[in-house]
Structures are given as C-alpha cells and as structure tokens.
Amino acid sequence: MTNEPVNQLLVNLPYGGCELSEVSTARGKLIDSGFRFRNMRDADLESVLAVEKRCYEFPWTCRVFQDCLKAGYICRLLEQEPDQQLVPSESSKLLGHGILMLGPGEAHILNLCLVPECRGTGLSVKLLRSLVETAKSNQAKEVFLEVRESNEAARKLYESNGFNQIAVRRDYYDASDGREDAWVYALALGDQYC
Numbered sequence: 001m002t003n004e005p006v007n008q009l010l011v012n013l014p015y016g017g018c019e020l021s022e023v024s025t026a027r028g029k030l031i032d033s034g035f036r037f038r039n040m041r042d043a044d045l046e047s048v049l050a051v052e053k054r055c056y057e058f059p060w061t062c063r064v065f066q067d068c069l070k071a072g073y074i075c076r077l078l079e080q081e082p083d084q085q086l087v088p089s090e091s092s093k094l095l096g097h098g099i100l101m102l103g104p105g106e107a108h109i110l111n112l113c114l115v116p117e118c119r120g121t122g123l124s125v126k127l128l129r130s131l132v133e134t135a136k137s138n139q140a141k142e143v144f145l146e147v148r149e150s151n152e153a154a155r156k157l158y159e160s161n162g163f164n165q166i167a168v169r170r171d172y173y174d175a176s177d178g179r180e181d182a183w184v185y186a187l188a189l190g191d192q193y194c
C-alpha cells in the first residue's frame with residue numbers, strides 16, 4: 001500500500017472507466033488515503049441509489065435501503081474526502097456502500113459495491129474489512145453472504161479474504177435469462193482475522 005496523495009492521478013484506461021496513472025496492481029493503483037467511512041442517512045438515499053444502479057443489473061430499490069436504515073442494519077458508506085479527487089469531478093463523492101445485518105453470534109453482508117472507477121484499487125477490500133471488523137466487534141463468530149455464481153470478481157474478493165463457499169442456493173436471483181444460483185460463503189471470525 002502507498003501513502004502518496006492520490007488526487008490528480010486519474011487517467012483514462014481501457015478498463016471501462018478510469019484508473020490511476022501509477023499502476024501498482026494489474027488493474028489500478030492501490031488507494032490508501034483520501035477516503036473515509038461513515039453511516040448512511042436518509043439524505044444519502046438519492047446518491048446511494050445512483051451508485052447502486054451503476055453497480056448492479058438488478059439494483060435494490062429505495063424502499064429496501066429505507067427498510068435497512070429503519071431496521072438498524074449497519075449501512076456504511078465509502079466516500080472520498082472533500083479535498084480529494086478519486087473519481088471524476090462530475091461524479092458523486094460516494095465511492096461505494098456496504099450493508100451488514102447483525103444477529104446473535106453471526107452477521108450477514110447483504111450488499112457491497114464499489115463504483116467502477118475505483119475498482120482494482122484495494123478499496124473493496126477495505127470496505128469488506130470494515131464490515132467484517134464491525135461484525136467482529138459485535139461478537140459475531142461468523143459472517144455469511146450470498147453471491148451470484150457468475151460474479152467472478154466478487155467471488156474472488158471474498159475467497160481471497162478468507163470466506164469459504166459452504167452451500168449453493170438454486171435459482172436464488174433474478175437473471176436476464178431466467179434465474180441464477182447463489183453461492184453461499186462463510187467467514188469464521190477467529191483471532192487471526194485482520
């Protein structure tokens with residue numbers, strides 16, 4: 001990871017968005033500063049929905065996010081610091097969001113996404129870890145999540161961060177050509193994590 005400032009480093013690359021000019025991974029420069037986490041509020045919903053629609057073919061509706069807020073789920077936003085430019089200036093300063101449901105002894109990640117311009121920068125790992133750390137600090141012993149079978153980037157992200165596939169839920173998701181299976185993942189939270 002680098003501590004160099006990351007503003008003024010955006011260039012267009014043929015990956016379907018912007019990446020940073022000093023490439024230190026196969027896909028982009030690792031971002032280690034210039035962002036912060038905060039809790040989602042009702043006033044964020046419009047911007048959150050805009051990010052959600054850019055990230056998913058079948059995005060959550062406003063109602064689902066409102067229900068998560070009402071239910072007291074952990075609704076975490078990743079945003080750039082006001083003086084930074086991690087994404088093009090016309091974009092929202094929101095970079096992604098993650099939703100975590102806490103239960104007795106366990107937690108479920110219900111949503112996790114990152115705007116396309118910031119992928120391949122390590123920020124998805126930071127967002128994932130922030131949710132896992134919250135689960136751990138709330139005495140969860142295990143974290144579960146579901147992911148589409150076709151979602152290779154997400155599956156790799158979870159697998160390289162300690163999650164193990166434990167089951168398949170047949171026809172769990174809507175898909176453009178019918179239904180799609182979900183792979184269920186679990187992470188055991190021992191002292192060794194993070």
Ligand SMILES: CC(C)(COP(=O)(O)OP(=O)(O)OC[C@H]1O[C@@H](n2cnc3c(N)ncnc32)[C@H](O)[C@@H]1OP(=O)(O)O)[C@@H](O)C(=O)NCCC(=O)NCCS
Pocket residue numbers: 027055056111112113114115118119120121122123124125146147148151152153154156157160
């Ligand atoms: C899932 C998501 C958060 C991952 O963010 P990211 O910045 O792309 O993650 P990373 O750069 O750490 O990539 C994760 C892994 O997938 C690989 N990868 C990335 N894009 C890929 C693609 N299109 N196809 C195959 N593999 C891909 C990376 O090489 C990396 O593999 P590695 O761990 O072996 O190095 C992001 O892609 C996203 O927001 N997707 C849309 C929303 C979504 O699907 N969320 C998950 C819901 S369960």
